[in-house]
Amino acid sequence: MMDDTTEILDNLMQELRRGTLVLSVLSQLFRPTYGYSLVQTLEEKDVRIEAGTLYPLLRRLEKQGLITGEWEVGGSKPRKYYHLSAKGRNIYDRLCAEWAGLVDGMDKLLESGEK
Amino acid sequence: MESQEKYIKDVTDRYIYQVIKRLPVSQREDIRKELAGLIEDMLAERSPNPGREDIDAVLTELGRPSELADKYRDVKQHLIGPEYFSLYIFVLKIVMGATALGMAIAMAVGFATAPPENIGVGIGEFISSMVMALVQAFAWLTLGFALVERYNTKKIKFPDEHWKPSDLPPVPLEKETIKRSDPIAAMVFTLLVMILFNVAPQIFSVYVPGDTLTVVPIFDLSHWSETVVVFNFVFALSLAKEFIRLLFGRYNMKLAVGISVVNVLSLATSIALLTSPATWNPDLASTLTSIHAFGMASDFNLAYYLDLFVKVLVGLVILGCIVDTVTVFARAVKFSVSEKTLT
Numbered sequence: 001m002m003d004d005t006t007e008i009l010d011n012l013m014q015e016l017r018r019g020t021l022v023l024s025v026l027s028q029l030f031r032p033t034y035g036y037s038l039v040q041t042l043e044e045k046d047v048r049i050e051a052g053t054l055y056p057l058l059r060r061l062e063k064q065g066l067i068t069g070e071w072e073v074g075g076s077k078p079r080k081y082y083h084l085s086a087k088g089r090n091i092y093d094r095l096c097a098e099w100a101g102l103v104d105g106m107d108k109l110l111e112s113g114e115k
Numbered sequence: 116m117e118s119q120e121k122y123i124k125d126v127t128d129r130y131i132y133q134v135i136k137r138l139p140v141s142q143r144e145d146i147r148k149e150l151a152g153l154i155e156d157m158l159a160e161r162s163p164n165p166g167r168e169d170i171d172a173v174l175t176e177l178g179r180p181s182e183l184a185d186k187y188r189d190v191k192q193h194l195i196g197p198e199y200f201s202l203y204i205f206v207l208k209i210v211m212g213a214t215a216l217g218m219a220i221a222m223a224v225g226f227a228t229a230p231p232e233n234i235g236v237g238i239g240e241f242i243s244s245m246v247m248a249l250v251q252a253f254a255w256l257t258l259g260f261a262l263v264e265r266y267n268t269k270k271i272k273f274p275d276e277h278w279k280p281s282d283l284p285p286v287p288l289e290k291e292t293i294k295r296s297d298p299i300a301a302m303v304f305t306l307l308v309m310i311l312f313n314v315a316p317q318i319f320s321v322y323v324p325g326d327t328l329t330v331v332p333i334f335d336l337s338h339w340s341e342t343v344v345v346f347n348f349v350f351a352l353s354l355a356k357e358f359i360r361l362l363f364g365r366y367n368m369k370l371a372v373g374i375s376v377v378n379v380l381s382l383a384t385s386i387a388l389l390t391s392p393a394t395w396n397p398d399l400a401s402t403l404t405s406i407h408a409f410g411m412a413s414d415f416n417l418a419y420y421l422d423l424f425v426k427v428l429v430g431l432v433i434l435g436c437i438v439d440t441v442t443v444f445a446r447a448v449k450f451s452v453s454e455k456t457l458t
Contacts, residue, residue: 036160050176051157052177052182055149055153056187078148079152
């Protein structure tokens with residue numbers, strides 16, 4: 001019975017976080033950043049994304065044209081730096097507005113639910 | 116220390132290879148470089164002098180290579196998706212069962228009329244023919260479903276943008292639906308006949324009782340291997356027709372058109388097959404007359420009646436085809452009234 005609860009909870013939390021993934025990533029790409037440093041930046045801000053999830057996501061966003069990726073070979077090792085495109089910027093702004101509305105609505109719901 | 120470095124390099128290469136081999140060639144090099152960089156970064160983060168445990172921990176964190184590759188691919192790759200999978204399994208079981216049964220019957224008949232040299236040869240022949248038939252049945256059925264899946268995913272990817280609830284098709288009436296059992300029964304029957312035609316064509320014979328039983332084959336068995344290919348085409352069309360019925364599950368215009376196309380093809384081939392002299396045993400009439408089968412007089416013109424029989428057969432085939440086509444159209448028209456959108 002206990003195990004069951006943990007499993008369901010884990011699944012639901014994962015789903016909840018998955019919805020915020022793209023917004024989290026886009027928010028940190030105003031400056032060119034490479035994958036692993038993005039993992040670290042997000043982690044410093046208590047947003048944990050596994051590298052195995054983030055890397056494929058970056059490629060997908062690049063394919064959709066929301067971010068652009070460029071190889072930087074000057075440093076000690078070649079790294080691919082990603083950064084927000086104009087299209088990505090536009091979508092990011094709209095997602096932010098949507099997010100603010102969501103938080104508002106959820107706050108109201110959860111407050112009224114407590115009583 | 117050196118062996119540690121070698122281990123890190125080797126296991127990293129192996130891991131990356133397992134990921135990228137599952138991805139499109141055009142993306143492999145890019146992903147390989149990126150993953151290599153990532154693993155290096157993750158290692159450096161763990162320890163300035165990474166060892167065996169460190170690389171193992173890093174790769175474990177990244178997860179199973181196949182799962183990582185899945186995340187890189189946008190679409191799941193499959194031959195038959197969830198929409199058709201249960202129907203596929205259902206039909207597969209029936210078709211495999213019917214094929215096994217048909218083969219068993221046909222082989223038994225074959226052995227009874229032409230016994231194998233010895234038991235060992237017989238068993239070997241039985242097993243190899245059975246396996247071949249089952250593999251064929253499995254392959255064709257799977258191919259059929261895979262084609263339907265492929266054709267239909269387009270619809271799923273580009274759904275009608277202006278979808279309206281009033282466009283919903285009505286719940287089909289009881290008599291409007293095609294019961295699964297009808298096409299299934301037809302498929303099983305066709306499969307059984309098809310197997311008999313392929314494995315034991317000699318059972319289609321005239322059996323003349325007398326002092327000794329005389330068996331005269333109806334078909335020309337001397338070049339049967341060519342004739343049977345055409346028969347198989349007709350059977351395949353007939354199976355395809357039942358498959359279409361099964362997939363649609365209800366009468367409508369699309370079904371009617373599909374069925375008529377198959378019917379026309381099947382009719383043309385059948386007529387060509389039945390009227391070709393190469394199909395029938397040329398000695399049938401003369402042999403039967405010569406042994407006075409069924410009390411025939413020796414001047415009885417059996418050939419004439421056999422010829423007439425073929426003509427009647429062709430007539431029946433045409434009639435059956437017309438009835439089937441007209442019925443399916445009539446039902447489509449009748450029920451298209453209820454297909455109309457809600458008002």
